[in-house]
Amino acid sequence: MTRPTVGLLYNPVSPLLIAQAPDLVEYLGVMPDRLWYDFGPNAQGRRFHRTLGAIDELRRCAEGRLTAGHGIGLSLPSAMPLDEAFVDAVAELAADIGFSWFSEHLSVFITPKGAVPNAQAGLGLPIAYDDEVYGIVAGKAARLRQALGCPIALENGAFFTPVPDPDMTEPQFLNRLHAEGRCETLLDLHNLYVNWRNGGETPEAYIAQLDPAAVIEIHLGGGDDFAGFYMDSHSSLTPEPVWETAFAHVAGFPNLRAITYEFQETYYEDLADGLIPELERMHELAETWAPRRRLAHAG
Template sequence: MQNHNIHHAVGVGLRHPHLDFFEKNAGHVSWLEIHSENFFEFHSSTRQQLRKIRQQHDVSCHGVGLSLGSVQAPDSAHIQALVNLVNELQPIMVSDHLSWSENGGVHFNDLLPLPYTEEALQVFVRNVIQVQDAIQRPLLIENPSSYLRFNHSTISEWEFLNEVQRRTDCHLLLDLNNIYVSSLNHGFDALHYLNAITQSAVKEIHLAGFTVKEIKNQKIWIDTHSTQVCEEVWDLYRIWNQNNPTTPTLIEWDSDIPQPQVLLREAQKASSIITEQANVPVAS
C-alpha cells in the first residue's frame, strides 16, 4: 500500500539489511539512495535485487570511492563501473564527496579532508570534470565532516565548495549533520555556513546522526550515521526549508542499522517539516 504520509521529496539510504524489505514493500518512500560501489558487480545477487527495487522506486547513486581530491586522476576502471551502473539504473542523482581516500594505489577506509588551497582546488575541479564527462551529467558534491584543519588552508570550506561548483557546473549535496559536527569540532557558526553556500546549486540534503567521544579530556563529534538525527540538525533543516522548500532529502543510517520502520519514522519527521512549512503563509 502506498504510504501517502511521507513527502515524495524524502528518501532513505538503502543498505543491505533492508534490501528484502524494500523489494517486497514498495510505496513507503518514493526514492532510495545506494552506495554505488556496493553494486558495481553486474552479475551479483545484490545487483539483481537492486534491479527489482528500481522498478518500484527512484534511485540515487552516492559514491564513496572516486577519491576526487587525489592528485592522480580517478581510476578509469572505477569510472567505467560507475558509468555502467548509471546507464542501467538511470538514477535521479549521482554524488560523491569533497575528500580523498586513495594515494599511489593505497586505499583508505575514511573520507579524508583536503587543504582548502588553490592547488587542491585545481586538482578537485579537474577530477570532477573528468567524471562528469564520463557519466554525462552533473555530479553532486557533498561537504564532509572533519576533525582537523590544515594550517595552510587559505579559504573556508564553503568558499571552496562554491568555487568548485562555479568552475565545474556541478551540483551540491548539503549534509546538515556534517555541517553541525564540523561546526562543533572547529568552532564556526553552522548557520553562517548554511547562508554562505550557493543555495541554488544544492540539489540534495542529507540528514543523519552522530556520536560524541572524549579523547584526552576533549570532546570530538564524529559523523557515525549510527543514530537518530539530533534536534539541532532538525532546526538547521527547518531553516533551510524556509527558503528552499522540497529539496530532495535523504535520511542516512550506516552503522548500528535499525529496523526499516525506525528509518521511516525519521523520514516522516522530515516530511512533516516540509508539509508544515509549506502551509505557513509568507509574511507580506
C-alpha cells in the same frame, strides 16, 4: 519543480524498511562501491565483480523511485589521475539503474603515493581549499559528468582536523564549483553538526556562506559520542539540532531534489522503531519547501 523527494541511502536492510513503508521512500541514494568487489587494477581478469543478487534486489526497490549514485571511491581531490576503470564501472551501473545525478565526497580517500588505486587511506582526509586543489576537483568533476551523463554533486565532509591557512572556506570552494558549472552540492547537515560539536563553526555560519542554489540534496543522520568527540557514525536517528537546521533552511534551497536519511545497517535493530517516524518527519520537512518557494516567487 516539485517538492524534494524523501528517501534513504540504500543499504542491505533498506528493502526491509521499504517493504514496511513503501510510500514513504521516494528516493534511493545508491553507493556503487557497495555493489561490487573491486580486485584492483592489477587483478587477473575482470577487476569489478558485481554482487548480482544485491543488484537485482536494488532494481526491484528502485522501480518507480528516483535514484542517484553516491560514491566514495573516486577521491576527486587526490593529486593523482582519475581512476578511469572505476569511472567506467560507475557509468555502467548508472546506466543500468538510471541515476539522476551522482555525488562524491569532498575528501581524500586515496593517497597519491599508494601502490594501487583501490587502496584507501583508511579515513576521509580533509583537503586544502586552494586553487591547486580546486583545479584538480573541477577537472575531474567535469570528466565525471561527461562520462556519466548526469549532474555531479560533492558532499561536505566531517573532519576532526581542518587544514589550516586555506585560500577559501569550504562553502566558497563549493560555491565556485557551482558558479563555474562544474558540480553541485550535497549538503550533509549532520556533518555540519559533527564539525560544530568538535569545535568547528556553527551550521548556521556555514550555511550563511553557501550559495543556496548549489544544493541539490541534503543528508540527515545521526552519530554518537566517543573519547570526547562526536562521531559521524550513522548509528542513530537525526539529532534535534540537525532537524532545527533542516527546518530553518530547506525552503531556501530552490534546487533541492532529495532529502536523504543515512544509517549504518548494523544499527537497524536499534533504530527500527524510529525509522518510520523519521521518514514521516522528513516528509513534513519536504512539505515546508514548497510554500516558501511560492511566496518567494509571489514576492
